[in-house]
Amino acid sequence: MKTQVAIIGAGPSGLLLGQLLANAGIDNVILERRSADYVLGRIRAGVLEQGTVDLLREAGVSDNLDARGLIHTGFDIAFAGERVRIDLPELADGKHVTVYGQTEVTRDLMNAREGIGATTWYEADNVQPHAIDTDAPYVTFEHAGHEYRLDCAYIAGCDGSHGVSRGCIPADRLKIFERKYPLGWLGVMADTPPVADELIYATHERGFALCSMRSPTRSRYYIQVADTESPDNWSDDEFWAELKRRLPQNVADTLVTGDSIDKSVAPLSSSVTEPMQHGRLILLGDAAHIVPPTGAKGLNLAIADVNTAYRLFRRIYDDSRADLIARYSATCLSRIWKTERFSWWMTTNLHKFSATEDFDTRIQQAELGYYLNSKAGRTTIAENYVGLPFAKLEP
Template identity: 55%
Template sequence: MKTQVCIIGAGPAGLLLGHLLRAEGVDCVVLERRSPDYVLSRIRAGVLENITVSLMERLGLDQRLKAEGLPHDGFNLADGERLIRIDIAELTGGQQVVVYGQTELTRDLMDAREERGLEVIYEAEETVLFDVESDAPYVPYTRDGTQHRVDCRFIVGCDGFHGPSRKAIPASVGMEYQREYPFGWLGILADVPPCNHELIYANHERGFALASMRSETRSRYYVDVPLTDKVEEWSDERLWDELAIRLGPEAAANITRGPALEKSIAPLRSFVFAPMRHGSLLLCGDSAHIVPPTGAKGLNLAASDVHYAAEALTGFFNKSDNDAIAAYSDTALARVWKSERFSWSLTKLMHRFPEDGPFERAMQQAELDYIASSRAAQTSIAENYVGLPV
């Protein structure tokens, strides 16, 4: 099989890029190691920045997002006793974020692939990238026991942290920047109304908590726990009790309890790989960077990567423009590092680290007090939360 662009990974980043390229007449094929059902079974974030919403609007695939998404004008920081509301709409000239599950966004992109002529090959196993330093890379894979091969001009790795794409860049070329955190997020998904119409990030003496939602009838809550904890140690009742304590009395009074639809512990990591382009290979999303979920930047960072990659590739094929391809890594990384900074700083502010003592706790409290009383501080947080310009 020959095509112009071979995309590795059919999560939201890979599908979004595929649709953008097809809309501009660029031939592409998407290879996905898993089945469609498996891809849709992954529970992920659901707070969308302007960049992600605008790309769906541009593709005309935003009907469900507009009908079912929950626009948010703000969010809250809590310290166990008070809520500090960050009014992002008022502070950023009317901008919003939209709560819409990543699974639903992926479903929208999947459902449109046949109509839009986007070829996605699922259950493509044993994928390997060859000759990425040349102008004629190729990707062999196995499906149903039969070997196949895709020849292309460019490969784009949208295959996540553990995929093969980043590994195709020699160690002598790439640099990894990483910070692993000493806790994970224990999350519960339940069919209950949220305790607040906006998200609450809480810093309590017992640890971090987050009150979030997927819809007006489905809620997502988290607490941070030591990495040694097991899900089995946390009954639903114990987790609801802990949430009520950490979120504070105002939120606790409005919590509706219910059985868990899903419960899991996710480790936290800050990770950046540079460069994000090597030869004919471009990296997008989690294949190049990971952020802690504090601040909801993961999917949105992938969307900004896709925006830059789509612009560069369509310029190359439709206008014989090589400059955007050459600049892709530097352009994408400039925004990546700013989002990494925001996620890292919010994680440091809202979590209790094992090595922290009274001084560090006093600094957290002073920072929260400053945010509560400073429009400038709130504006900085709001600008980052709603998403920096691309």
């Protein structure tokens, strides 16, 4: 088999890159080690930056998003007994975010790819890139007991932090910068109306809480727990009771509870891989970086990589600018580190890290108080929340 771009991983970043390339006449094949049902079963993020929405529209996969996505023009931060609203359009040049679940994004992209007849191999085992530092790379894999070879010109690694792609960068070049937080998020999804029309991020002496949603009838809530906590230790009633304790009273009083349809714990961590390119291989999404969910940046940061990769491949095939691949890593990382900083800031200042009042606790309170009571501070939060501009390969 032969293609122009071999894409490893059929999550949103791999599927979106494949759709954009196919629309541009650049042949591509996607290899995914999991089944399609497994990929669709992942329950992940739901807040899309303006740039993410724009790129989905450019790919021609936004019909359901435009019909069912919930436009949010702000969110609240509950702090020191008050709720401060971050007005996104007012503070960020008219921009907003859209609430639309990652599962739905993935389903839309899968359907679009099937509609154009592009090739995806699900349940591809032992996927392995080869010869990435030559002009003739290839990927081997197994499927249904048979061995295959896929010759290509470039490889896009969209297979996450535990995938094979990142390990293909030579160890003497690879650097991984990490920070692990001693906490996690216990999340519950329920078919209940959201407690508010917009997200509420709540700080509390018992720990952080977040009120979110996926639709007008489906809610998503989180509370801070230890990173070693198990969801099996929490009944639905215990979760709802603890969530109410951490919310402002007028919010807790209107909270509608119900049976959970999903309950899980996500540990919080940050990581960045450098470089994101070696030879004919580039990394995208979780294969290159992880952010804690506090700033709603995981999916959006992956989509920013897709934007850069897509523009790169267009320049390679339309303008014969293969030299630009050397700029891919630095271009992506310039935006990634700024986004990592925002996610770190939100995580550090909204969560409880000490059982007692200490110096760091007071600094947290002073930091939040300064940002929330200053228009300049709220503007900084808003500009980062709606998403920084996509980085460009060339000045």
